[in-house]
Amino acid sequence: MRVPGVLVGIALVGLVAWRALATGSGPVAEGTGPLPLASADALASLPASPRATGSGMEASASPAGLEAPQLKAQLLMGKARHALGQAYERAAAHGDFALAPGRILRSLLERRCGLVQSHAGELAAERERLGLQASDGTGLCRELLFSILKERLALPADISQARFWELLEQVDAAYDRLVVADPSAARDGAFRAAYERFREARRGIVGVDLDRRLFGLADEVVHLPFQVEELVHDTRTSPEQKLATYEGALQRVEREYGVRLSSVVEPLELAKHALRLQEAAGPLSPEQQRALMERYAGPEVTQRYLAHQQEQQDLSERLRAFNQERDALLEQLARAGLGPEQRRQRMAEIDQQLFEKYHLQ
Numbered sequence: 001m002r003v004p005g006v007l008v009g010i011a012l013v014g015l016v017a018w019r020a021l022a023t024g025s026g027p028v029a030e031g032t033g034p035l036p037l038a039s040a041d042a043l044a045s046l047p048a049s050p051r052a053t054g055s056g057m058e059a060s061a062s063p064a065g066l067e068a069p070q071l072k073a074q075l076l077m078g079k080a081r082h083a084l085g086q087a088y089e090r091a092a093a094h095g096d097f098a099l100a101p102g103r104i105l106r107s108l109l110e111r112r113c114g115l116v117q118s119h120a121g122e123l124a125a126e127r128e129r130l131g132l133q134a135s136d137g138t139g140l141c142r143e144l145l146f147s148i149l150k151e152r153l154a155l156p157a158d159i160s161q162a163r164f165w166e167l168l169e170q171v172d173a174a175y176d177r178l179v180v181a182d183p184s185a186a187r188d189g190a191f192r193a194a195y196e197r198f199r200e201a202r203r204g205i206v207g208v209d210l211d212r213r214l215f216g217l218a219d220e221v222v223h224l225p226f227q228v229e230e231l232v233h234d235t236r237t238s239p240e241q242k243l244a245t246y247e248g249a250l251q252r253v254e255r256e257y258g259v260r261l262s263s264v265v266e267p268l269e270l271a272k273h274a275l276r277l278q279e280a281a282g283p284l285s286p287e288q289q290r291a292l293m294e295r296y297a298g299p300e301v302t303q304r305y306l307a308h309q310q311e312q313q314d315l316s317e318r319l320r321a322f323n324q325e326r327d328a329l330l331e332q333l334a335r336a337g338l339g340p341e342q343r344r345q346r347m348a349e350i351d352q353q354l355f356e357k358y359h360l361q
Contacts, residue, residue, distance in 0.1 A: 073119075073126035077144070080116050084145050085152075087112045093257075093264040098218035099175050099198075102168035105145070113141035153213050167206050174201045192226050217257045221264060224249070228273045232280050242277040262296075268305055271296035318358040326354055 087108050091097055097104050120137035134140045146161045178198040179185050185194035203211045227249055231242045250261050271293040278284055293302040329350050333343050355361045
């Protein structure tokens with residue numbers, strides 16, 4: 001899945017918009033940067049440059065004969081569509097989207113509708129021209145997101161906006177019922193079985209074809225740890241073959257969905273999967289670990305991770321030494337004849353000395 005780029009010539013369109021609005025109510029939209037035009041048709045009808053007159057520069061007519069308020073609404077909608085489309089692409093690529101898509105998209109609307117909400121009046125005034133029906137910011141943003149999904153997913157004509165949101169609510173409810181409410185799903189190895197039961201129910205709700213288009217990439221992200229687990233326990237395959245199979249799976253997903261998996265899954269997680277596969281036959285040397293991790297996560301992330309691991313290991317060793325010496329000192333006090341209450345009174349002093357000794361403060 002790819003997010004369409006900003007249209008060619010956007011700087012020219014932005015310039016025309018600003019000039020067309022020079023005598024209007026103010027800037028095209030809040031924020032900085034050019035606004036993407038909602039349609040490429042206007043590019044073909046851009047007017048000539050403003051011409052000089054005796055009284056100064058005179059702006060020519062708006063593109064496609066639009067008045068300033070109409071052009072402003074069109075540009076606002078273009079910017080809102082662009083932002084919502086990008087947010088949807090990011091959300092739909094994460095595993096959570098395959099589980100509770102209705103909640104994910106509602107959260108997206110709550111976080112990404114500021115532009116539409118702040119210009120709801122201007123958009124509502126032109127909603128007929130823009131192909132929208134709602135009259136408030138919440139409704140306009142929700143309708144705009146649905147129009148994006150309808151176009152990108154090629155939704156069937158019989159799926160209305162109301163029906164689409166109803167289907168997602170049913171999917172959320174199925175996840176709650178079949179996974180969240182199932183106590184066995186929390187056990188090791190049981191989540192996958194619960195998830196597969198949920199996926200089957202999900203297909204029954206939205207249909208096989210729409211299920212694949214809506215949740216294909218998110219399902220791949222959810223299944224990746226399952227695939228790694230299977231490879232780890234495959235005793236017939238060498239570590240080199242396991243890693244090759246893993247890399248082949250990553251490349252297939254990237255090829256089929258047009259994404260870099262490192263933008264969807266944390267690179268560190270990809271590196272940890274690779275480490276598990278290589279270490280299935282035995283521990284790796286520090287140099288081998290670093291080289292393999294850098295291959296997936298890059299040198300900077302690898303360095304931070306290994307430094308953190310070393311800090312945790314050092315802390316664990318200091319804690320172990322602290323506890324051993326503390327127990328030994330308390331045993332000495334007991335042998336010296338101090339009773340339980342006397343030993344408890346000495347513990348604060350002992351602990352403070354040991355905290356300082358093992359740098360645990």
